[in-house]
Amino acid sequence: MRELPVSNLTEAIRNAFIEANYTLPEGIRRAVIRAKDRETSPVCQAALQSNIDNWETAYRESLPVCQDTGIAVLFLEIGQDVHFVNGDFREAVEEGVRRAYTEGYLRCSVVQDPLRRKNTGDNTPPILHVTITAGDRVRIIAAPKGFGSENMSALRMFTPAATKEEIEDFVAETAIRAGSNPCPPILVGVGIGGDFEYCACLAKKALLRDPMTDNSDPFYREMEQTITQKINAAGIGAQGFGGTQTVLGVHIEPFPTHIAGLPVAVNIGCHATRHITVIL
Numbered sequence: 001m002r003e004l005p006v007s008n009l010t011e012a013i014r015n016a017f018i019e020a021n022y023t024l025p026e027g028i029r030r031a032v033i034r035a036k037d038r039e040t041s042p043v044c045q046a047a048l049q050s051n052i053d054n055w056e057t058a059y060r061e062s063l064p065v066c067q068d069t070g071i072a073v074l075f076l077e078i079g080q081d082v083h084f085v086n087g088d089f090r091e092a093v094e095e096g097v098r099r100a101y102t103e104g105y106l107r108c109s110v111v112q113d114p115l116r117r118k119n120t121g122d123n124t125p126p127i128l129h130v131t132i133t134a135g136d137r138v139r140i141i142a143a144p145k146g147f148g149s150e151n152m153s154a155l156r157m158f159t160p161a162a163t164k165e166e167i168e169d170f171v172a173e174t175a176i177r178a179g180s181n182p183c184p185p186i187l188v189g190v191g192i193g194g195d196f197e198y199c200a201c202l203a204k205k206a207l208l209r210d211p212m213t214d215n216s217d218p219f220y221r222e223m224e225q226t227i228t229q230k231i232n233a234a235g236i237g238a239q240g241f242g243g244t245q246t247v248l249g250v251h252i253e254p255f256p257t258h259i260a261g262l263p264v265a266v267n268i269g270c271h272a273t274r275h276i277t278v279i280l
């Protein structure tokens with residue numbers, strides 16, 4: 001059994017959220033550059049260039065890539081041979097988020113109660129997804145999530161009789177209905193299968209995939225390409241200025257499901273879909 005002081009977790013989460021907000025994953029940067037190369041509209045090309053200038057400035061000046069520094073989404077994969085010591089696990093995680101957002105001068109966007117809406121002042125609590133894995137390591141994925149894109153997401157419980165085309169249309173229509181709200185170019189995370197809540201989690205996890213890598217399953221790769229074409233054909237373009245490159249990637253995550261159901265969730269990510277992985 002490997003003993004791990006919870007203070008290590010706090011420190012790692014603090015640093016991860018600051019860095020995640022100041023930098024973009026390389027795959028997203030490359031996908032935006034690819035979109036600019038493919039775009040035919042000069043206005044959208046200029047909008048994509050402003051995205052590039054923005055992240056370069058953010059990196060150079062140690063500033064957040066976007067003013068919406070997000071709700072703190074954390075995926076923690078904890079090895080079964082890890083024993084957290086010297087404190088409370090949950091408090092240590094929250095302290096890491098608290099320190100990231102206060103010491104890193106990141107906008108605090110979380111309200112304590114969804115209806116009474118008083119800001120917690122330190123961006124806690126985070127959205128925490130924990131899985132137990134083999135080994136004695138802890139994998140931390142810190143993914144600040146802005147709500148311009150989150151608000152455009154959708155979930156639908158299809159019946160098993162639904163066709164592949166109906167699912168493609170649902171995903172494409174969700175992204176098209178979003179228009180310029182999620183700050184396109186967008187990433188489209190799609191969960192298919194599981195149950196009601198797990199399907200949404202799959203869609204969020206799908207946003208972590210590098211948009212420059214293809215789906216390894218040819219069946220889903222073809223679906224992703226079809227959906228991408230449908231969305232791009234709507235002509236939304238970067239920031240909604242009317243162009244050919246609305247989507248950086250459509251990523252599908254399937255999972256076994258019940259014989260009587262077919263859940264499909266769509267989680268929209270913007271051009272500033274930030275995440276960083278740290279191993280302890």
Ligand code: SF4
Nearest residue numbers: 066146148149183270
């Ligand atoms: S959708 Fe993304 S780029 Fe737009 S404001 Fe929100 S976090 Fe920023």
